[in-house]
Amino acid sequence: xxxxxxxxxxxKGYRVLPGRRVLIAGSGPLLLVVAxxxxxxxxxxxAVCEASPMRRIWRFAHRMLPHLNFVQQGYHYRREIKAAxxxxxxxxxxxxxxxxxxxxxxxxxxxxxxxxxx
Numbered sequence: 191x192x193x194x195x196x197x198x199x200x201x202k203g204y205r206v207l208p209g210r211r212v213l214i215a216g217s218g219p220l221l222l223v224v225a226x227x228x229x230x231x232x233x234x235x236x237a238v239c240e241a242s243p244m245r246r247i248w249r250f251a252h253r254m255l256p257h258l259n260f261v262q263q264g265y266h267y268r269r270e271i272k273a274a275x276x277x278x279x280x281x282x283x284x285x286x287x288x289x290x291x292x293x294x295x296x297x298x299x300x301x302x303x304x305x306x307x308x
Contacts, residue, residue: 191293197224198227201227201231205231207233208228209233211233212234212236214228214235214239215238215284221240222264222271225271225276226267229271229274229276237278237279238271238278239282239283239284240278240281241281242281283299285298
């Protein structure tokens with residue numbers, strides 16, 4: 191396991207994938223950026239799990255109006271992620287990783303996400 195910031199650092203700074211199959215979890219726009227870099231680097235992104243529910247995300251949309259260039263970039267990343275067949279789940283907080291020698295899945299109160307390992 192590695193944080194989204196750690197994964198981004200490995201990809202941008204060292205051109206190293208943190209794994210071949212990846213589940214990205216957390217909160218905020220960095221998740222989209224990391225998914226973008228991982229997909230471009232050849233990783234299979236199993237899912238992106240945003241901790242905040244969609245209604246909470248939209249509540250802050252008005253604050254992004256002065257930063258439309260970031261909104262456009264985020265929209266591009268989101269489209270790219272969707273086109274790659276990656277599930278984008280909102281309101282999902284990972285509570286437990288599954289597997290004994292490697293992560294093979296993850297548990298969220300909302301769902302069990304399998305296939306994160308290998």
